[in-house]
Amino acid sequence: MSTPALPLELDALIGWSDQLTEEEREVRATTRRWVDGHAQPHIVDDFEAGTFRRSHVKELAQLGLLGAPLPAEYGCAAVSNVAYGLACLELERCDSGLRSFVSVQTSLAMYAIWRFGSEEQRRRWLPKMATGDVVGCFGLTEPDHGSNPAGMAARCRRDGDGWVLGGTKMWITNAQIADVAVFWARESGGDGRILGFVVERGTAGFSAADIPHKLSMRASHTGSLHCDEVRVPEAARLPGAAGLVAPLACLENARYGVAFGVLGAGMDCFERARTYSRDRRQFGVPLAAKQLVQAKLADMAADLVEGSLLALHAGRLKDKGQLSSVQVSVLKRQNCRKALRIAREARGLLGANGIVVDYGVVRHMVNLESTYTYEGTDEVHTLAIGRALTGENAF
Numbered sequence: 001m002s003t004p005a006l007p008l009e010l011d012a013l014i015g016w017s018d019q020l021t022e023e024e025r026e027v028r029a030t031t032r033r034w035v036d037g038h039a040q041p042h043i044v045d046d047f048e049a050g051t052f053r054r055s056h057v058k059e060l061a062q063l064g065l066l067g068a069p070l071p072a073e074y075g076c077a078a079v080s081n082v083a084y085g086l087a088c089l090e091l092e093r094c095d096s097g098l099r100s101f102v103s104v105q106t107s108l109a110m111y112a113i114w115r116f117g118s119e120e121q122r123r124r125w126l127p128k129m130a131t132g133d134v135v136g137c138f139g140l141t142e143p144d145h146g147s148n149p150a151g152m153a154a155r156c157r158r159d160g161d162g163w164v165l166g167g168t169k170m171w172i173t174n175a176q177i178a179d180v181a182v183f184w185a186r187e188s189g190g191d192g193r194i195l196g197f198v199v200e201r202g203t204a205g206f207s208a209a210d211i212p213h214k215l216s217m218r219a220s221h222t223g224s225l226h227c228d229e230v231r232v233p234e235a236a237r238l239p240g241a242a243g244l245v246a247p248l249a250c251l252e253n254a255r256y257g258v259a260f261g262v263l264g265a266g267m268d269c270f271e272r273a274r275t276y277s278r279d280r281r282q283f284g285v286p287l288a289a290k291q292l293v294q295a296k297l298a299d300m301a302a303d304l305v306e307g308s309l310l311a312l313h314a315g316r317l318k319d320k321g322q323l324s325s326v327q328v329s330v331l332k333r334q335n336c337r338k339a340l341r342i343a344r345e346a347r348g349l350l351g352a353n354g355i356v357v358d359y360g361v362v363r364h365m366v367n368l369e370s371t372y373t374y375e376g377t378d379e380v381h382t383l384a385i386g387r388a389l390t391g392e393n394a395f
């Protein structure tokens with residue numbers, strides 16, 4: 001057995017390179033090159049300014065990352081879910097907001113149209129969303145209904161050959177920049193089904209507003225959507241969606257990318273903490289020479305190994321169509337927990353510098369607070385796992 005080079009690369013410790021296809025390695029490397037050249041140099045400024053750089057949209061599209069795992073016939077790259085997960089990881093190595101843009105465009109808005117839309121809707125929207133000419137968002141959460149979307153107050157009612165929508169959605173990624181919103185509402189009367197609509201920006205009565213004063217996901221747009229007697233044709237309704245199961249299926253799909261992506265933030269925190277502890281001297285030696293510091297780095301690295309192997313395993317299952325809902329809950333819960341724990345630990349290891357945004361880790365830390373909450377909170381996934389294990393619903 002050969003002695004590994006010191007310091008050991010995290011990828012060598014994970015030991016997954018051989019298990020990736022050439023395409024998966026290529027997607028990862030290409031994404032990383034773009035991130036290093038185009039996103040990383042601006043991220044501190046963007047985070048402090050509270051903005052998402054519009055020029056990123058077309059560039060991400062050129063990399064084939066918008067709708068990446070969706071079929072080529074709709075202009076998408078049709079890569080494996082593992083390749084897409086690795087791209088999410090590399091984007092989030094820079095910032096969770098950057099990955100959130102791609103996740104929402106790909107795994108929520110485009111996925112909803114692909115999975116529940118008509119063939120006409122797919123052909124109308126997906127190619128333009130893949131090229132970044134159309135940005136999408138996904139409106140499920142409401143001011144009074146987050147973890148329990150079944151209680152949603154948004155309503156839709158039949159009106160002649162179309163529909164009228166009313167209601168407010170809250171905490172919607174990309175809301176302010178979206179050209180189309182997938183808007184979920186409960187049907188008034190009848191059996192009260194939850195239906196999905198593709199609402200275009202500029203439709204009378206439809207508006208989006210910024211949610212100001214966020215301290216997390218500052219390099220990502222988060223806003224509200226408001227429908228006030230919005231009239232849309234029947235052609236705007238997603239015909240395959242009837243019931244809460246439809247938006248929940250989209251969320252389940254998106255959680256996979258979140259759980260893969262957060263590893264990137266965790267890896268960046270680990271690398272920054274490792275470099276800092278090797279450079280910074282206290283008590284006459286590098287911090288890295290102290291056992292308590294090594295124990296923290298060892299815990300962080302071990303968490304990243306476990307999280308990466310779990311994500312790869314989940315990706316392979318997803319590519320075979322075998323990834324179950326409860327497995328996604330385990331993946332999302334564990335990896336978001338791990339990444340947040342790593343970011344907090346890294347923040348501590350950097351001492352006072354750890355609270356300065358230029359040092360990177362505190363930005364990841366506050367972003368990861370959002371990943372802990374969105375796409376099903378930590379508690380919601382715990383309850384989903386508990387329900388699957390016991391047969392008892394404790395929600």
Ligand SMILES: Cc1cc2nc3c(=O)[nH]c(=O)nc-3n(C[C@H](O)[C@H](O)[C@H](O)COP(=O)(O)OP(=O)(O)OC[C@H]3O[C@@H](n4cnc5c(N)ncnc54)[C@H](O)[C@@H]3O)c2cc1C
Nearest residue numbers: 138139140141146147171172173217370374375377379395
């Ligand atoms: C940055 C960001 C971006 C987002 N983007 C989107 C988006 O694009 N589209 C979208 O639709 N939504 C989006 N969300 C909303 C997100 O999905 C919700 O915030 C999430 O579902 C939680 O809902 P809530 O915030 O209303 O919290 P609540 O549901 O009010 O929960 C508050 C607390 O109570 C706990 N809790 C709730 N129910 C139970 C229970 N039964 N037992 C024990 N504890 C419970 C929760 O775990 C949590 O800790 C985004 C959120 C953030 C922060």
